[in-house]
Amino acid sequence: MTTTAKFDPWSAAFVAHPYDAYAELREHAPVTYFEPTGQWLVSRYEDVSALLRDRRLGRTYTHRFTHEEFGRSAPDPAHEPFHTLNDHGLLDLEGPDHTRIRRLVSKAFTPRMVEGLRPTVQRLAGELVDGLLAAGGGDLIAAVAEPLPVAVIAEMLGVPEADRHLLRPWSADITGMFELNPTEEAARRAVTASTEFSEYLRALIRERRAAPGGDLISALIQAQEGADALSEQEMVSTCVLLLNAGHEATVNTTGNGWWALFRNPDELARLRADVDGLLPTAVEELMRWDTPLQMFERWVLEDIEVRGATIPRGAEIALLFGSANRDPARFADPDRLDLGRADNPHITFGAGIHFCLGAPLARLELSESFGALLRRAPGLRLVRDPEWRPGYVIRGLQELPVEV
Template identity: 70%
Template sequence: MVFDPWSPEFVAHPYDAYRELRDSAPVSFFEPTGQWLVARHRDVNAALRDRRLGRSYLHVATHEEFGREPEPAFQEPFWRVTRAGMLDVEPPVHTRLRRLVSRAFTPRMVEELRPRVRRIAGGLVDAFVARGGGDLIAEVAEPLPVTVIAEMLGIPPADRHLLRPWSADICGMYELNPPVETQHRAARAAEEFAGYLRSLAAERRREPGDDLISALARVVDEGDRLTEDELVGTCVLLLNAGHEATVNVTGNGWWSLFRNPGELARLRADPALLPRAVEELMRWDTPLQLFERWVFEDVEIGGVRVPRGAEVALLFGSANRDPEVFAEPDRLDLGRVDNPHISFGAGIHYCLGAPLARIELIESFGALLRAAPEMELVEEPSWAPNYVIRGLTSLKVATGRPAVSAATG
């Protein structure tokens, strides 16, 4: 199989193509997207930490100097939101933003969310089991992170139905060579979401609450504070990154378990494996298959010279199956101890929301294991037509009669 991110067959199972790339062309130029593919774990990991590469080049060069066309005017709302968050900026702006956001989004704050996440997950699972099952993604995987981040941000319940469509449309822009209509949808969603958040932030500045938007609006460090654009960009990033990852790890993870019934039985028999199991499910079939970087100066990656101005496509899904790093990488092993997967990235752009994502995943999987220990697949799922952020369209399951309440255990 060849690398073909627009092929449904490849999206469904890219791992044979990855193996061929690692063995024969670990760093290679991919003409359809004009990117250098990087397939081995050691090279992907090194590139993520190499400050000669970054998510944006606009702090060191213009579009023209990098041989790129300026973005179309209609995309401006998307880029205004994206470049005001941490993901698509580089130091010193990134350093400043991460420092400020970290003051409001602390590890202690995240850990204190665990009981709330457990309550939300338990309520969703209890209702799901009471119905006898259904679409696990639409009814459990999607509502959980959206509800959690909405509660964190302080978004009123009546408005929360807006978040998932906005997130999906914005994230469509991250696919390779997205169609023009996808680009327009992303720009519209970014403009609508940004307008909504600006209005909400203005309310919270007048009347602060016990929520993250209020905290971000008042956070100050060494006399510095977030601008309104930066506050909006941070909130959009928290929703999109945290939501898409958690939803697709849940869907991909349960589908992985159903395809590996021995490991599912192992987990059901020993729930203490759950933290390791979540890490292994993220490694074995990670939702984020590819992450891009720009090259600020000539570099050598895996023995190949990659010139300044080039874009590299770091293949997370391939790196996570590299036999140089993982014993029997194609085997799902829920008890895997040595598991340096890179599903959350590495270096300065390591996912700030990783601790929250882990809490959501452990609570979600745990609630389903407790309340529906005999849950089974009803029909084989299909993959959504996306490669970069890769997940299922649905996952239909039957839960049987409830064993216990997921909310109380």
Template identity: 70%
Template structure:
């Protein structure tokens, strides 16, 4: 039988899954969860190993049909959604994944990301200045969400007038990744994927004819030994960049500030370091370690799912081909076998091999950009609003896999 207290649809569990994770790691590190038909994997060593194990994959369609894999085909109405998603690199496996990642990496380089830092700093500063002038408000809606959306929109070359479209598309598409999404969430995700894909198709064609210095233009021009991205692959890549890059950054920001408010000594420690630092935020070591600790202590992506392509044994339990494993990132990041005093929030933690960005071939391509955005965002708030205070306790959104606060009301 499955572990009965694991309940991803229960708001109380979503608000604090960590006590349950402690029991899972201790008593049932590999357990079958009947409501979703998944094997829950709770320990860091197992999660880390399976992320790198080529006997598992984000997809099985490169080795079998749905029927051959013992799975029910997706309903026809979902086809536009999966056509977009599977044209990107997240939900495909080698050799397709290898080819896509190689091509995208030629445009989305670490050097390109680092070149964005001054612009990210300016956007973060402007958002925070306006927030302070208004005396505070909802930190998520007014700072956390606009920053990555603006950065990604500028990267892609999306005109300013069209940018309000991006956040709703991203949120609606990501609704499909929750556990057992309902019919309304499914149809909403399909519609959003169709609309966003249509928008990007028009944008990419315009950039092919009149290229600029934006990422869509660069992706359209990438050629490697005669190979290039198809139009569908370019669109799928841009959708992935928005969804993965945006949702995670927003939730690390919200969850991170909530973590700081719940640990006032650590917040004071960070404020003191920021006040004494006269350099740039990227040269303040405590800020960098604090961002990593926020990602570990209250992980924005709680679960990452993989299909078992060949039988595997995990923790002495045999998991058959055709099964699905649910890798519990939030549990792995609190594993005492890896992290000293794991339930303690420590902004100076330097030994911090969290897996919030994944591992193996699907390690998050946007991790460097997320780190830049987070460091600049927290720096801007620490410097401009050193007295930032919570005005009332926030509530968690309904999502479990992509887990974040609905709002974070604060005063300055």
């Protein structure tokens, strides 16, 4: 059996529990080539952390090379709407464009601006939990985990409440293209969602240009007319990224986190006994213990060497966040859920220039969501074991049925 034989991102059993395979990779092949996806897998914390900051790697290569120069094929023209949308987003930009757009958008995510959202997030979380209580239970993901971050981001962007039901399906279809070797059907859905979402946002931008408000879209329009101009495509791509990145991780951390608590009843009881004292470290530990984004990919722009392995320009590196966050070289007893863990420099939000811009908002949403459930539904219990969605890169549960 080869070292990567247990690494099977298309297997339901692996998606449900990838951590044994990660341990084997860290021990025997911390940097190894994975033929099925044509990627170099990097599994140790020290290496993942360093490569996130290494400027010889990039989220894109087209700012420096053509596809031919880089030894890669151009994307399928049929997928153009998805790539146009994705390639103009902050997460997949490098160089001056990334710096310019991040500087503009970051003004909405300062600690003071995020803290100003706390009353709104508290109110929304409380209303959602009260709805779950009134129903006697239900799917925790559909009832609480999904609607909270969607509502918050939609509020920030100024998306009317009547349209918010459109956002999550569009996001789910678009992010399907981030999985490994996506099917043509997944690509078709992503293209359709990219087209529809882009058209919707262009119409919303026209409305805000005619009648500005206090929302982020209005602020981006004003920036577009200033010295640091944003193109309309950059505005559209930025808004889509804020929605997708701004809620996918929060939804999955909520679902994965409660599933972790139900499997660790002593830690759940510990948290219930000291919600105020433990909640801040508990949120960080739940993000570490069952990371929602398992893999983050970067292109090799110059030949590099990692642990004796020479990785050539043109290769793609897959940084295994879920493995790095369970590395015993960095975390004491990493497979144990410890809600009071003090030394916890997890890399769930990444590092370097692509560190998650919305990390403060995600922490706020998670704290208020878990806090509302712990305080208002102290008897919350699992009805049956959940199933995982088939995706590996963005990893989360299908549903989480609970009673109150």
